[in-house]
Amino acid sequence: MLTEQQLEHIRIIEAPAEGTTAAAPRTAGLDHTDARYICFLDSDDSYQPGAVARWVKIAESRHSDMVIPWLKHSNGRVDITPVIRPGRTSNLDPIADRLVYRASVFGLQRVKTVRRLGAEFEFGTSTGEDQAFVMRLYAGAARIDYAPGEPTYVMHADATDRVSRTPSPVRTQLESALRILDRPWFEGAALELRRAFIVKVVRINMFEAVTSHLKAGTWTRDEAQGARKVLTSLLGSVPGARGSFSRADVRVIDLLLAGATDQGALRAALTERRRFASLAALLTAKPMHVLGRDAPLRFMAAAAAQTARDRLAKRRGTN
DSSP states (O other): OOOHHHHTTOOOOOOOOOSSSSHHHHHHHHHHOOSSEEEOOOTTOEEOTTHHHHHHHHHHHHTOSEEEEOEEETTSOBOOOSOOOTTOOSSOOTTTTTGGGOOSOOSEEEHHHHHHHTOOOOOSOSSOTTHHHHHHHHHHOSOEEEEOSSSOEEEOGGGSOOSOSSOOOHHHHTHHHHHHTTOHHHHTSOHHHHHHHHHHIIIIIIHHHHHHHHHHTOOOHHHHHHHHHHHHHHHHSSTTGGGGSBHHHHHHHHHHHTTOOOHHHHHHHHHHHTOTTSHHHHSBSSGGGTTOTTSHHHHHHHHHHHHHHHHHHHHHOOO
């Protein structure tokens, strides 16, 4: 329950009913704010008491353009993203600290930086409307800091299924990522950042989209052709992206590029890529890429270290 003093600082505005995502209300909030910082809270989620004050304190002391917090679930699980370098919590590097794996707007942003960079939410997509906003900040922000530990942002259980159980076409699910490819700021961003984004989209979003269709029994010839076109666009947008994928990933990629309709073959290939202890899931197709930052061996080692750090931070409390 808010106090009368707190209520005095609350202003309710009406956002246009445009689309099915949070792009319209988030844009309206950003357009109307005169605050130094802005945070976005989804309707299903909550902040732990003191979370925002903690992020503001970090931003004020470090002159942060962004503060990336823990993303905690109501069951106690903490996302391992971003998979940052050991020992780093301040002045993160979008490439070295793999920030593209946290392509969501949770946390704190400096309004002046958002406006200077022209970061915008994507209208006209069914999901992922905040990817372009966050990636624009990663490409241009001067200072990004991390806030591990609590208090933090909490995603509640009913927020884990925010879309229809009937999967939409692969093209629709990845539309927000595809639109980023044509943004002038993305084309001018560092090659390593663009490559990391493509690898993330394929590894996480593309494979999950295909998996959702296989589970629902909706993988058709049309879906296979649509997925082939999407994957061709993604991999063709930056050179060298294939080098970061495991041998098992490449097997899935090759099936999709061939427009495969054999659901059994796709299921088997997708299952194999998740056998993380296998050589096929750990090693890249070309030995020279095996120790790349986003290649499986190095990525999984960093993720394991991140998990250990998060557990320690949880025991110690707020950092």
